[in-house]
Amino acid sequence: MRRTLLKALLIPLVALAAMPAAQAADNFKIMIGANPGGGFDQTGRGLGKALQEAGVASAVTYENKGGAGGTIGLAQFVNASKGDPNAMIVTGAVMVGAIVQNNPPVTLSNATPIARLLAEYNVFVVPTNSPIKSMKEVVEQMKKEPGSVKWGGGSKGSIDHISVAMIARATGADVAKINYVPFKGGGEVTAAVLGGHITVGTSGYAELEEFIRTGKMRAIGYTAPTRQKGVEVPTLKEQGIDVEIGNWRGVYGAPGITPEQRKALTEAVVKATRTKSWAETLQNNRWTQSVLTGDEFTKFVDEEHARLRALMSKLGMI
Secondary structure, eight states: OHHHHHHHHHHHHHHHHHSOHHHHOSEEEEEESSOTTSHHHHHHHHHHHHHHHTTSOSEEEEEEOOSGGGHHHHHHHHHHOTTOTTEEEEEEHHHHHHHHHHOOSSOGGGSEEEEEEEEEEEEEEEETTOSOOSHHHHHHHHHHOGGGSEEEESSTTSHHHHHHHHHHHHTTOOGGGOEEEEOSSHHHHHHHHHTTOSSEEEEEHHHHHHHHHTTSEEEEEEOSSSOOTTOOOOBTGGGTOOOOOEEEEEEEEOTTOOHHHHHHHHHHHHHHTTSHHHHHHHHHTTOEEEEEEHHHHHHHHHHHHHHHHHHHHHTTOO
16 A cells, blocks of 8 residues: 555656656746837747747746847846756847847857747838838938938847848948937837837837828838738838848747757747747737757858848948
């Protein structure tokens, strides 16, 4: 009888010990290196919900730490999360661009690559009461007087910033004289557009879709190579501006986790991307599924650093 009781007690303990580290924990932590309301924020919270639906997390906590393209949040994450197998930070092209331009002491090399998740394109908007009706009009004004067009978007070195510089270069305007105002998150960009504090705002389509749909903003351009399903906005190429550029987002884990913990965390994230809630997050935000893990993801990020460095040098941004 004693043996039977002991066996009954030990079996669940052995089963628990055999579970991957990332799945045994009750709580995941997701650092979001931007203020609430932007693409990083939507990605982090969408992933957290999917992790819970997938059954790999019973709870998820979030922390927003905006500034410097996410590198302020990255520094805090690296210093505070060492060895934590259930901690992640949202990253992407915005953060890579900020690292290339600002050369901060803490970079993505200090964290652990987990997965690329998605890709998206940017939209350009003006307030509804603006006299501007197309990107062609913006370009004409910028060519006459570059500083008169006040652009607003993500941090310095972000895809938002790069896309504006690409437009200037492609249309013969002086890149060095563009008037670009960086913001910490999509919510701030929205407020600046609605308040008339900037001439043109840019962000991911989903962040501004509600305001476009309700007539509070006018969409005048899109950075996709061709028209996208559900997005009735003319591309830059349609308007004679030879510019297309996409964005991507993913997650990194904490420094100092073991290969086994990295594998378990990666499996948890991949499982989350197969849930109904994640599919809805992609659809609602006009995002494209683009999962990449392991060495392929590490290689991709290294190539992104090189690509953005070369592009930003060519544009005179660094």
